[in-house]
Amino acid sequence: MVGHTVAVLKERLGTFEIAHRRMSGGVSGHRDYNKPTCPGNAITNEYYIGVLQREWQRFKSGAPATPSPAPAATEPQPTTALSVNLPIIGPASGTQSSAVTFIKKQLTSTSEYVNDVDLIMSYYWKYAPTVGVDPFLAASQCIFETDALQSQWAARPRRNPAGLGVRQEGGLSFDTWEASVQAHIAQLLAFALRDDEANDAQRAMMQRNPRHARIEANLRGSAKTIGALSNRWTNDAEYGTKLVNRMQMIRGG
Template identity: 30%
Template sequence: MVGRIFVSAGHGGQEGAGIDPGIIAGGTTEAREMILTRDLIVSDLRSRGFEVLSVPDDLSLQQSVAWINARAVLTDVALEIHADGSSNPTVRGTTVYYIADNDVRRSHAELMLLALMRRVPQLPSRGTKPDTAAGTGNLAFLRHVRSPSLQMNLGFLTNPQDRQILQDQRREVALGLADGLASWSRAVSGGTDPDPVYPTVSININGGIYGEQGVIINDNAYIPIDLVDRLGIDLSQNNDIVRVTYRNVVYVKAVDLRNFGISVGWDANTRTVLLRNSTVCPGQIDRIMGLGATSEVQLIVFIKRNNEDALENFPDLPKLYREEAAVEGVDHDVAFSQMCLETDYLRFGVDLRPEQNNFGGLGVPGGTGDDASFPSARIGVRAHIQHLKAYGSIAPLVYPVVDPRFEFVVRGIAPLVGQLSGRWTSDAEYGDKIMAILRQLYSVSDIL
């Protein structure tokens, strides 16, 4: 029996104090475009005989997840569709996100992407990506929906070509997504036992095999809740973590432990979940002031992994960040991660140019909206570090002030990275985006 299909249109629900329209561009909103597309997908799939549930549009993200979980079973699938946005209007293309470290879900994402590309080849493919590559480091729709789930960003609403395709070829887009959903649903539910026996996996903690095994559910590794307690993690007040009871044992998804300072990996050859305590002290990872954990080489490897040409113009930048941050007591890993966010891994863009040596998106006084420029890369890094110190500490600067806005910051008002949101920029998720890059840095460097 083929399972049911849940389809959610991203944004449009109540978030905070008002309705969230999502991306706004070209006289339309992300919510409007996704709702119109979703309705066509649902109609087409129902005409093919599938049971499809459309997530109500007035729900927040958290409410949407709860609505699906109250109805879904493990043989169902859930898709949320979004549009992307960028300050660079030339950026375009479709991306499918899947939950990290899940090769089966990645294959499902590839299936969905291929189905859309067949119907609408004019849309460039940006490929399939783990949700750790998303701006916030993870996607709640993929982490918290109990049944297999994917998120598709259909195109960039800020790009005129993508926007025109999403509007003028809406039916073809919907048919492509319906094709993919039909195939994905059959792949997930085909031959599924209504009373399943989940395969077991071994668990390795800090190099040693744990006495109890985990299980594979929906292609994700789950570990016993007792082990979570042994790791010193209290989930009793955390309702976002998905829990599954199987044969009278409560399990949680292993990948969710990354948010609690645990390194999570997978050895496919031995079918073993690899867990390791982070070398970063719990409670310190999101503090602006402190000691970074990475070496210069690790910073080089990380940024070149994201942009092969990143250091062509700034070969000493990792060294400069370590040196300048050490002088002022700022965590160089935090500063470097913020630089990666602000400059798009030194690709820069419309607002920032390489010759400005402005790596933190620093503005100038006077309300002109202009970005600051600095005479050298070192001075640009120093200004960035000083601005971070202004937010993170009340201690005096070691070097003379080169940050043009240092004096305007209320000293020490934002000691945590998350508190930069709405201060450094108006982006409410700004701190989360920095932390997502920081966690990627630590993961690549085998620190987290």
């Protein structure tokens, strides 16, 4: 009912941007004011926008309502060897379901993301393969950097998936996880490829990182493997090894 009503408003106004905003809050920000009775973390901005978009598509097509997407099915685990020599540009070295399962095991029942894990991880498999980035590598880096979505930088309103700009500009914040995941993939691309090595789709993705123009020239194309992220993504000389260890933990369940 609510979704269909908002879809009607979308038809009239031409936008879903019909939500109140308190600082960087979104359509679910009312819970900041009404905690005693609001369903709170169960109705997140990402979840609500997804429902509205599905209702909008149904409204346009006249089709009956569709259920929410099911969690990712269990896929066969790739046999790709995980090492510091694993390239950033390449096929998936692990599965979406293993990333989701790992995070859910770490989160407490009161986590603000307890109902969003499938959706957040799905963005890595939606966008990374379109530009050649290993989605499991990128998702694992998010898990590693955010302590499985439990860090302050991952929390709303920041939604920073991998320490983007933390050392340089004091850290980036994003309105949605869909935007933040694309920015993360974009920064991995910029570390793996120079502009002259990238195709049109890869260069377009790089522009989705708000800090792309501020990435130092000597870092562009300097990290084609996980190991090369050491002393580049952060100042940690063992960063690549630590990330591989986390990937092995995630893939092993």
